[in-house]
Amino acid sequence: MMTIEEDLELALRAEAGRVDPPVADLVSGGVERGRELRRRQRARLAVGASAVVVAGTVGALVAVPFVGGDDPVTAGSDDPVTAEAPVADDDVSGVAAPGQGELDPDAVLDAVVALLPPGEITDAESGTPEPGSAWYQFSYDDGDGASWMMGSAAVVANPETPVCPVIVNGGSCEVRTLDDGTVLMLTAGPYYPQPDREPDRLHWSAHAVAPGGLMVALGEMNTPTEKESEPTRDEPPLSLNQLAAVVTDDVWAELTAGLPAESAEQRAAEDAAEEAAAAALAGVEASAAAHALAESLGPDWVPTPDGFAEPGPSVLEGLPSGYTAGPAIVDDLSFGLGLAELCVAGEEKGAVNEGCVAGTAPGGEPVHVQWGGTVPDGPYAQGSIEDRVGVIVADDAGMLLRASIWVAEPAEASTPQRRAEARAWLQERVDDLARAVTAAAAGERR
């Protein structure tokens, strides 16, 4: 008979094995969000730069010229795209203001709808992940059943020629080259690649890649949404020839005229600028955090480049020679963790966590002190013997911060006497840690 743990493990494996992760969507969505996060980071850098310079720590590192470096490349002022259809500024950072040289997603959406036979359009959405590209999706009903449609238009410097994927689900794919050099790929078949998964959910598509770098795609389904819906008709509404006519229409060249193709070099330069700005920001933040931490710990604590503070020579007095002391670290443990959970006493694989003891910081604030260390003589006490102490601040709003430090020495050198001296040294650090963690908490509340 199997245990509940074995049952659970099998059930989780079986369930995980049933899903077919949409990896391409996950990767492209991840990149898009990552870029957005970096843009916001740079916006913060722009706001914070003057304060950092005043603090006088590493003001020279602040890469102000990079701020706003992802503004779209400016096209000619007679750009026909943006002259008629200004793009709404939905960028929360306010840094990447759309402007000239950006493909208008609404205009792209309007263009594709105008090329379809008459029908009802609902749930339309569109957007621009990059200045030179736009995507759209909507539900289209020509009167014989709603169809999910999705597609994109983009101008790229070095377009890849479409190549048919390996067909495993009974679908079809064809690539043709048109007279003007445009390469057209047409696919038709079930939406899911697995032959036994919703074989009636169909997805037909057309991709056109012009020699100049214009890429247009349109896909259609026989279902009203991309996933989790029933087919409304046997086949999608447009024939493959109709799809091909849409993606090769002249309107796309008109819409994208004057748009600069985003080149690999330009992208690399933008990435480098983003990375330099992010690295500068990370350096500024770590350095500022380390200085603040060292200052709040007390005299002779030395800031480290990675945001911590090490005990200096006078602080290290009293620690038995041969011992190593780690840097003091402030951890933010606020993500849903309660003080009671953090303070649970227990032993796990040779390390003991003691329960918390209530105390008072030098400034009078209530704190909780928690000790921990290696169990001596156990199977895990082979490499080194470690002791650590943490000072915790918790409040009713869910904030939970801990300042901690550890000391360790090789197991073969450890004696009860040496360990007691090391713990006594840690005890002397509790007030420093309490000052640091209450200062960090005050900073969080501001």
Add this chain to the structure above:
Amino acid sequence: MAGDAEGFMDFASACGGRLFRTAWLLTGDWHLAEDLVQETLGKVYRAWTKRSRPDDPAAYARTTLVRTFITHRRRRGSGERPTDSVPELPGREPDVALRVTLLDALAQLDAKDRAVLVLRYWEDRTVEETAAALGLSAGAVRSRCFRALHRLRAVLGTDADDPTRSGVA
């Protein structure tokens, strides 16, 4: 695209599927799982620069995923229930009913308890690793795991007090 963006693409393509499976087990909701993985990969992308990148990006991504899940559940409230399902594929496993029952019971657990079980029994992480990922003490992980398994047993109607079935460590 810059060299390290390419490195990121390789990483994300290699890890995305597994992250999604974990997200699916945590949420039971296709769109939430997609959202969770994209948010996670976005955070990894932000940390992925020429000068520094996470020492172990896969571990960083897994931890980010579960933390994002926990904070997401806090924001959205815990009253939600999974809405999506993947169609049943009959004949591939011996006990479909047991799996469905167990996953249903899993979905009724508190988000953190669910995360503990998914990390321990799907990702096969140790108590210590689970504790580190969730910001819990090892003791809290053990007690949550014990309690959560107890509830699953109750749902299955097996002997909840059988001490031989409580091995958690």
